[in-house]
Every structure is written in structure tokens, then in C-alpha cells.
Amino acid sequence: xxxxxxxxxxxxxxxxxxxxxxxxxxxxxTGVACPPVRHLFGDGGDLETAYAVQQVNVRRGLEAGxxxxxxxxxxxxxAVQRQLGVDQPDFGALFADMAVPEGGEVAAGxxxxxxxxxxxxxxxxxxxxxxxCTVGDVLEAVDVVIPALEIxxxxxxxxxxxxxxxxxxxxxxxxxVLGDTPVSLTGLDLASVQMTMTRDGEVISxxxxxxxxxxxxxxxxxxxxxxxxxxxPLRAGDVVLTGALGPMVSAAPGDVFEATISGLGSVxxxxxxxxxxQ
Numbered sequence: 454x455x456x457x458x459x460x461x462x463x464x465x466x467x468x469x470x471x472x473x474x475x476x477x478x479x480x481x482x483t484g485v486a487c488p489p490v491r492h493l494f495g496d497g498g499d500l501e502t503a504y505a506v507q508q509v510n511v512r513r514g515l516e517a518g519x520x521x522x523x524x525x526x527x528x529x530x531x532a533v534q535r536q537l538g539v540d541q542p543d544f545g546a547l548f549a550d551m552a553v554p555e556g557g558e559v560a561a562g563x564x565x566x567x568x569x570x571x572x573x574x575x576x577x578x579x580x581x582x583x584x585x586c587t588v589g590d591v592l593e594a595v596d597v598v599i600p601a602l603e604i605x606x607x608x609x610x611x612x613x614x615x616x617x618x619x620x621x622x623x624x625x626x627x628x629x630v631l632g633d634t635p636v637s638l639t640g641l642d643l644a645s646v647q648m649t650m651t652r653d654g655e656v657i658s659x660x661x662x663x664x665x666x667x668x669x670x671x672x673x674x675x676x677x678x679x680x681x682x683x684x685x686p687l688r689a690g691d692v693v694l695t696g697a698l699g700p701m702v703s704a705a706p707g708d709v710f711e712a713t714i715s716g717l718g719s720v721x722x723x724x725x726x727x728x729x730x731q
Contacts, residue, residue, distance in 0.1 A: 466509060469493045470502065474509035477622055480608035486565050489609050491617040500543075503620035504683075510623065511546045522549040522692050523576075524680065525603065526672045527624040528616070529665045529696030537616045542666065544676055545624025547692060553604070555633040558723040561706050564606040564627050567724070570701035571650045571658060571712035573643055573669040574601035574631055575693045582686040586677035588670045594689075597635035598643070600717040602650075602710060603694050604628040605701060629694055632720035641716050644668035648698040650712040658712075660699030669695035 473490035480487040490506065491498055515521070528534055528542045553559060559567070578596035606627030609618050619625045643662045650658040666672045672695040677687050687693065704710065704724050711721040 466505070470505045470509060473506040473621055474513075477506070477608045478510055478513065480565070484562060484565060486608055486610035489613050489615070489618050490621050491615055494617070498617040498621075500616065500620060503617045506621035507545065507623050514546075514548060520549040521546050522552065523547040523694070524676060524687065524691065525624055525626060525629070525694040526676050526696045527605075527619065529672050537614075537619075539616045542672060542675055542696065543616065543620050543624050544679060545620075545626045547626065547629060547694065551626065551628045553628050553630045553722055555630055556721050556723075557630070558725045559604065559628060559704075561725045561727045564604065565608060566612065567604050567606050567627055567704045568701040569650070569652075569704050569710045569722075570603050570605065570697035571648050571660075571699060571714065571720075572601045572603050572697055573646065573662065573665070573695050573714065573717065574599040574629075575638075575669070575673055575695060576635065577687060577689050577691045577693065580686060580688050581673075581677040582681055584678055584681045586674045586681065588668070588674050591670050591673045591677065592638065594687075595638050598638050598641060598717060599635045600632040600712060600714045600720040601694055602630040602712055602720050602722055603697070604630070604704065604722070629692075630720055630722045631692070632718050634718050636717055643670055646698075646717065647715040648712060650699060650702070650710060652702060652704075652708055652710050657702050658699040660697070662698060664698050665696040672696045 476487040576596045579594040604627040605625045607625050646662040648660050706726040709723040713719040
């Protein structure tokens, strides 16, 4: 089954796509993870089917008054790509209400099964509408660079996912945290930045900018082209989470994560315990 929703009326979406979107939305609403959605498609589905599911729930969010603040790139690690049997990254939408303040705390129960990874975030000063976006185009369009934490989350029980499940599930988006001191890209080599992430003061993840498709700039160029092909290009003001610089790590109530990225600074977030919701 292969499905694209570009230009398709909401009432013409295939029933299996709507069913998958409903299951993921219900899991979000109830806090109870659902079975893998790939089983709803006779042949297990493909990337376009998965993006069609994602688009249904993004459309629903927009209709409910939510605002898209940017995009995330996932599957930027070659090792993870091999694990899921794919040869390209994926992407999801970042809604404004997914942002957590730097140094803030995630309320207990807000997410189902969160994991944390450190990333480079870019904020765009100009549109990136090109179908064949280059790193040079990205360099010209970037306003500032910010250290970030992505708190990924799966609505699929036990993270039992394939590429179809994670794409359908908005690329396993959960929440995100941006550092509070943006810096200029001038003079920075994002491929060579060094990242260290701690949990409660203990180092639990390390990596470099080169671990993200060779550079976060490469990931952004890929994203810009992929979105342009779908008629939904990156725009000035968008936040782009460019992909993990190191392994993601599970989060539990009471944990505090802090990532430091050379040349960019640090970013921190905590997870509230029961009875300490914010």
C-alpha cells in the first residue's frame, strides 16, 4: 500500500490510513501505547503510506489550533538506518506546544516512554524552498545555532517499531528543549562539534557533529529537499532539530539530563516525579 495525501481531500483518505492515525491519536490522548500500526497495511506499508498517516494527525493538530514551529530530522545515524532497514532519514513536525523551557521539567505522565538525545538545532532566517537544497543554501539561510535536547517518545507499545511505525507516529516526536543562548554559525564547523550528555551528572552519551549524516548541515539540506518535494518547504523562523549526535537514552521520573556541545554551550531538562507535576 502506498499513499500520498498531497492535494487529497480529508474525506478521501484511505480507511487504513485513518485507522492508523486514530490509534496513534488515541494513544496520545489516553497515555496507553498502541500496537504497531504497520499491521494495518496488507504489505506492511511503505514510507509514503506512513507519511500519509503522519499528515492526517498533523492536519488534525492544525485544525485544533496548534502551530507548527519547525521540523525534526530522525534516523540520521547509519547504524540506526541499518537496524530499521532503510537508507535515508525521516522527518516529523514540531508543534510550538512541544517546546519545554531550558532548565524546565517535564511533568510526570506527559509522555508514554520517553528517551532523550542531544542535537544541534538551527533557526532559519530565510526560506529554503529548493527541491535540490545544498549545504551552501543552508549556510545562507541559517539565523542562529542552538544546543538542543529532543525528548523522543513512541506511541507504539515497547518501541516495537519499523520505519513505517515511526514515520506514521510523527517520527516519534515527543518534546524538545532549546538552549537559551543562540550563537552565530560564523566560524563554526558543525561536523566537528563534540557532544557530551549526562544523566544526573553521569556521562551516558557522547558523539560528534559528523555522527549526524556527516554534519547537521547535511541533514538540514536533506530535510529541505524532502519537504520541498511535498510542497511544504522550510520557512524563515522554522526551528530544525537536525538529528542525534549520540545514542538516545531512556528517561525516568527524577532524572536530570544536560548536554554540552562544543562551541554552542549547554542545555538541560528534568523529569518530574509523581506528585510534582508542572
